[in-house]
Amino acid sequence: MVLIEQLLTKDEVRTFRKHLDQVPWLDGKGTAMGMAAAVKNNAQADTNDEMVRQLTNLLLAKYGENPKLVSAVLPHKIFPPCFNRYAQGETYGFHVDAAIMRLPNSADVLRSDMSMTLFLSEPDEYEGGELVIQTEFGEQRVKPQAGDAVTYPSSSLHRVTPVTKGARIAAITWMQSLVADTHVREILFELDQNIQQLLQNESISREQLDSLHHVYHNLIRKHTSV
Template sequence: MLSVYAFDAAFSPAECDVIVGLAGDSALADAGLVRGGANHNLRRADLAWLDDREGTDWIMVRIMDLVAEANRTHFDFALTEFGESPQIARYGAERQGHFTWHSDIGDGVFAARRKLTMVIQLSDPADYEGGALELQPDAGVHAANRTRGSGVLFPSFTLHRVTPVTQGERFSLSTWVHGPAFR
């Protein structure tokens, strides 16, 4: 997948445990859509935002380092900021957690300026069934690596989805990098 940059080990399994633990420190919010809308036919997940949690600076430093290297060697996009808090998403089988095909660029103040999306796999693939992160950067559909701690970075206009979780629960960490509009 030329337009997708893959990280084999963005975070260690122990670091993934810490990040998932951060999500459990307080109640998770029902996932919405850009501009605060909600449609459970499109997206069913629970969210926690890193900016709302203490002791998460090391996570953002790691993300910034990974994005900087990948952008320098692979994308060469004009990037200016991380304007939104990274989010920990929980997709649970009890409500068939999922997110249908979508891109991450939208009408919101920050969503309109998203250039790159990063998704990190926090769960062990043995802990859930379903829940595949699939990307469509071209005419084909490609499944992201499910190895715990792996991740993908892709242009925010790339279509992607999370298939319904049918057993267990899947956790992921997502963030967006912003910049001037594409030309």
């Protein structure tokens, strides 16, 4: 699980929220697959609305430009983000995201390796509404600042706790990674983050950095599946 702070700036969040206040919202059960529909109770912005499409494309561009997101996921395909809203009393029980998803208006499919929630509401705007992810280290509860995003394996059980006051607005997406193995992907992320830190250290020689880059990229070549 990786927290990506300020994937959107506060100004960008305000712009998104302003537009989302004006778009049509539908029952979220219409997009749930399999058993997930039985535990889903929220609203989802109408993906056929032109403004929603524009906001989706803006987010896709932001995702592709974010170095930490690219490092953590190594995305090959990204499902167009969906905007959801949880009002008072709404929730999403424990579920696992579908393994295979058909990309909208396409014959192409995506294997969901990583899921991501981008928070568009400040934590003090709503009560409850925590993203709860089951991991090998126990349950992780997430309720970050607006503009922050969290990525986590799509294979994990996760839920959104009931909202008891206010409204929780977020964007969710799923990504197929170039590296299918979760453990290998975690190692590559840790290696890349350390390389990025070393780049700021003037005492590290260019030869040392080149050597680490050599290892990193050859590991990607070894484990990439496209």
